[in-house]
Amino acid sequence: MAWQQATIDTDSAVAEQFADALMDAGCLSAAIEDALAGTEAEQPIFGEPGEPVEQMWKSSKIIALFEEHADLALMIAAATTATGIALPHYTLERVEEQDWVRLTQSQFDPIRISERLWITPTWHDAPDANAINLQLDPGLAFGTGSHPTTRLCLQWLDANIKGGETVLDYGCGSGILAIAALKLGAGDVAGVDIDAQAVRASLDNAAQNGVSGIFCLPDATPEAKVDVVLANILANPLRLLGEMLASHVKTGGKIVLSGILQEQAEELSAIYNTWFEMEAPVFDEGWTRLTGTRRA
Ligand SMILES: C[S@@+](CC[C@H](N)C(=O)[O-])C[C@H]1O[C@@H](n2cnc3c(N)ncnc32)[C@H](O)[C@@H]1O
Numbered sequence: 001m002a003w004q005q006a007t008i009d010t011d012s013a014v015a016e017q018f019a020d021a022l023m024d025a026g027c028l029s030a031a032i033e034d035a036l037a038g039t040e041a042e043q044p045i046f047g048e049p050g051e052p053v054e055q056m057w058k059s060s061k062i063i064a065l066f067e068e069h070a071d072l073a074l075m076i077a078a079a080t081t082a083t084g085i086a087l088p089h090y091t092l093e094r095v096e097e098q099d100w101v102r103l104t105q106s107q108f109d110p111i112r113i114s115e116r117l118w119i120t121p122t123w124h125d126a127p128d129a130n131a132i133n134l135q136l137d138p139g140l141a142f143g144t145g146s147h148p149t150t151r152l153c154l155q156w157l158d159a160n161i162k163g164g165e166t167v168l169d170y171g172c173g174s175g176i177l178a179i180a181a182l183k184l185g186a187g188d189v190a191g192v193d194i195d196a197q198a199v200r201a202s203l204d205n206a207a208q209n210g211v212s213g214i215f216c217l218p219d220a221t222p223e224a225k226v227d228v229v230l231a232n233i234l235a236n237p238l239r240l241l242g243e244m245l246a247s248h249v250k251t252g253g254k255i256v257l258s259g260i261l262q263e264q265a266e267e268l269s270a271i272y273n274t275w276f277e278m279e280a281p282v283f284d285e286g287w288t289r290l291t292g293t294r295r296a
Pocket residue numbers: 141142143144145149150153169170171172173174175176177192193194195198218232233237259
């Protein structure tokens with residue numbers, strides 16, 4: 001089996017309307033992408049809850065998939081008639097049937113976090129059998145280790161968990177940070193997420209890695225104060241959660257925050273300075289890690 005794939009140049013302002021019209025005309029899928037993706041001019045768009053954000057790329061393309069023998073020119077023409085948009089420039093290619101599972105898996109290689117810590121998908125052999133290997137597959141919950149915000153937290157854990165620390169991972173996603181803390185030798189560890197699917201994924205991933213912690217929804221967050229609170233969420237929730245997160249950290253304990261854009265670092269650091277002696281921010285690909293020590 002094979003398909004026809006059209007890459008259609010569009011004006012960003014009408015891309016969604018045109019993609020919808022293509023679907024109405026009978027194409028199998030239509031995805032809008034940044035026309036400049038993979039170039040220096042690629043334009044990342046970060047959605048932040050509660051913050052106005054430009055949701056459009058400067059230039060867009062539509063990747064549309066059609067059945068092998070579909071009359072694609074007719075369908076594109078139908079979409080132009082339905083929308084009143086002039087016939088756009090497009091290129092065509094044939095997409096052959098593939099082993100999609102294998103293809104997807106091939107895009108996820110083991111990730112080296114540090115000298116001794118690796119994140120490895122379950123279908124890969126660990127590159128270094130003597131390292132601390134966290135086995136994790138991409139799933140519905142955020143956190144595979146490939147994103148800079150996660151990596152910044154993992155690097156902090158690797159450098160700072162000495163053994164026995166109590167840890168709260170607030171916004172645990174896949175559970176990657178909590179599980180890494182456990183594998184690095186932390187004592188009691190809890191992970192909390194507002195998404196029940198993330199809580200389930202964390203429990204499964206912990207079992208896969210032979211470690212156990214508490215994973216729960218926010219209303220079941222353990223009350224005990226801990227040595228380390230990690231929160232890789234986003235700037236807006238972090239603004240709102242400061243007092244609650246601070247209440248879970250022992251005097252002299254640490255807060256580790258991520259999910260903050262570089263330009264938001266100063267403001268977030270000032271907020272958390274209310275409860276913590278804040279350190280200089282650490283940046284990775286436009287994202288920030290903030291850490292601080294809880295005052296009495
Ligand atoms: C960026 S992911 C981080 C996942 C993982 N900790 C990591 O570092 O890769 C953020 C997670 O925080 C959760 N989250 C967002 N707002 C939250 C809130 N107010 N309380 C608890 N969890 C929240 C989301 O559901 C998501 O799983």
